[in-house]
Amino acid sequence: MYKKLTDQQPTNHPQLKGLRMTRQRREVYDVLMSHRDHPTASEVYERAKSNMAGISLATVYNCLEALVQHGAVRQVHFERESSRYCPNLTAHGHFQDEKSGTVIDVPLKKGASLTDLLDLPEGVQVNNIEITLTGKLSN
Amino acid sequence: MYKKLTDQQPTNHPQLKGLRMTRQRREVYDVLMSHRDHPTASEVYERAKSNMAGISLATVYNCLEALVQHGAVRQVHFERESSRYCPNLTAHGHFQDEKSGTVIDVPLKKGASLTDLLDLPEGVQVNNIEITLTGKLSN
DNA sequence: CTAGGTGCAAAAGGTTTGCGGTTAA
């Protein structure tokens, strides 16, 4: 079970320093943590509404944005799809099944580093890496 | 210099088998091949217009779609940006400079395979891989 | 107390679609 952000520890999460923890942001964060299935903003909105009737889609977008900016959550992009959100902060990629749309985390093998694999020009500073695969799950 | 698709060899390009080569598709393809700088659909549209006054944005989208479907071109996605298009069909990733927005190809080191790096579940079939990096160029 | 969030509705892009006329093969 993940550590829920309570009123007593609103900004204690290592990634949430300096982020003002409002009810709506907490709700959005909790939605992402409780079903780690890479929902879109609209899906987060639907789930958040069941616990917090008045929340608006725009607010969900704003909350997701704030969480992403503070490094609490990652945004994932697949072709022709709206953004999805992932609370897994470890180094990993994503695989999407073409038929079902299901997204799964794909961990990096331990000790492996993507930059070992790539011929990057001298002196570039990499701040963000996104690895997305699409294909078919065996099932 | 790349091999221009002419009327004499409209579908000889290995990747373009079965693709009906209209004037507009050829123009769009030529735009991508002559400036390999990962333009967006709107940028392709602007460039295509200078050679083909009547072409419409919707047609550019349709042509890009057709070229992507036939594997002649790849679509690249960066956070918060509209799709960009890349005619480089070799295995490579993309790096975008945060300040200028410039996108460069990042080749894989030879002999390297991305799947060596990832803990993929048994039996998945990977059809497409996208690696996108963002950060700062040294300059 | 007040800087910063929220809700709402409207606007802003980017991309897709429907239809009547056109064209590659």
Add this chain to the structure above:
DNA sequence: TTAACCGCAAACCTTTTGCACCTAG
């Protein structure tokens, strides 16, 4: 000849923004 494509404009969807009110710290 004709299935497929193009041009246009309108529709569609996701995401952002402006403004008045509200609230966490």
